[in-house]
Amino acid sequence: MLVDSHCHLDAVEFGRTPAEVADEASAQGVDWIVVPAVERANFATVAEIARHHPRCVYALGIHPMYVPRADEQDLQRLREQVAAAMDDPRFVAVGEIGLDFFVPELKEPAMRDRQQHFYIEQLKIARDFGLPVILHVRRSQDQLLKQLRRFRVSGGIAHAFNGSEQQAAAFTDLGFVLGFGGAMSFTRALQIRRLAANLPLSNIVLETDAPDISPAWLHPAINTPAQLPRIAAVLAELRGQPVADIARHTTQNVARVLPRLGSLMMA
Numbered sequence: 001m002l003v004d005s006h007c008h009l010d011a012v013e014f015g016r017t018p019a020e021v022a023d024e025a026s027a028q029g030v031d032w033i034v035v036p037a038v039e040r041a042n043f044a045t046v047a048e049i050a051r052h053h054p055r056c057v058y059a060l061g062i063h064p065m066y067v068p069r070a071d072e073q074d075l076q077r078l079r080e081q082v083a084a085a086m087d088d089p090r091f092v093a094v095g096e097i098g099l100d101f102f103v104p105e106l107k108e109p110a111m112r113d114r115q116q117h118f119y120i121e122q123l124k125i126a127r128d129f130g131l132p133v134i135l136h137v138r139r140s141q142d143q144l145l146k147q148l149r150r151f152r153v154s155g156g157i158a159h160a161f162n163g164s165e166q167q168a169a170a171f172t173d174l175g176f177v178l179g180f181g182g183a184m185s186f187t188r189a190l191q192i193r194r195l196a197a198n199l200p201l202s203n204i205v206l207e208t209d210a211p212d213i214s215p216a217w218l219h220p221a222i223n224t225p226a227q228l229p230r231i232a233a234v235l236a237e238l239r240g241q242p243v244a245d246i247a248r249h250t251t252q253n254v255a256r257v258l259p260r261l262g263s264l265m266m267a
C-alpha cells in the first residue's frame, strides 16, 4: 500500500480532471491521496474531490503563498468549515499552512509578520479541534518550530522537508513526520538525500507535491501522483531497503500522524 501524503489534485496545471489524475495514480498502486487546500476559494473544491473519489482525503487551510490575498474573514471561515468538516471522515488535517521565507515578496518584514499571524491563528484552530497539521516549510524551520512549541498540536507532516538533522529531530520530537518526494531523485540534492537515507524510517512519509516538484525523470514536465511508486523506489535505493518495507512503514506513519485517515484505512 502507498499513500501520496501531499498532492494538489485540484491544480489546473494537470490539464485533466482530478478524477482522471487520481484514477491514473490508483492504477499505478497509489492507494490514498491527501489533498490539502491552499485558500478559502478551494475549501469546497478539495472536499468535493474527496467526496467523489473514494481514495482521496483532504485538509483545510491557508497556504503561506496565499496569505497576501487572504484576510481575517478567511480565518473565520476556515474555523467554521473545520467545525463543519469534523463530521466528515474524509477530512483529516489543517493544511496546508506554514511559513515561506524564500519567495521574495513573502520575505518583506510586513509580510513575514502577516504570515506568522496566519500561521499562529491556524495552529490555534488545529489545537482547538485536536487536529494534526500539514506544514509548508521553506527557509522557516526554526520559526515554525518556535510556534509549534507555544501552540501544541497533535503533530502532523512537515511536507517537502529540507533542513538539518537537528531540525528534523526537533520536528519529530513534536510528533511530526517528514515528507519526502521527487526532490530526492536529484543527485545534487545532497542534504535531502542524506536525510532520506539516514532518518529512522518511522519518521518518513512519501509525497509527490504534484503538480510541483517533478522528479528528475520527468523534469520539467508536470508531476503527477502516479509517480509515487517510482519515488518510493528512489527512497528504497537510497536506504538499501526493500521497496515493500518502505511502502508498509510510510503508510503506517501516515496513518499514525493523520489518525482520521488511519481509521479510513482500517474500515
Ligand SMILES: [Zn+2]
Binding pocket: 006, 008, 036, 096, 209
Ligand atoms: Zn503543497
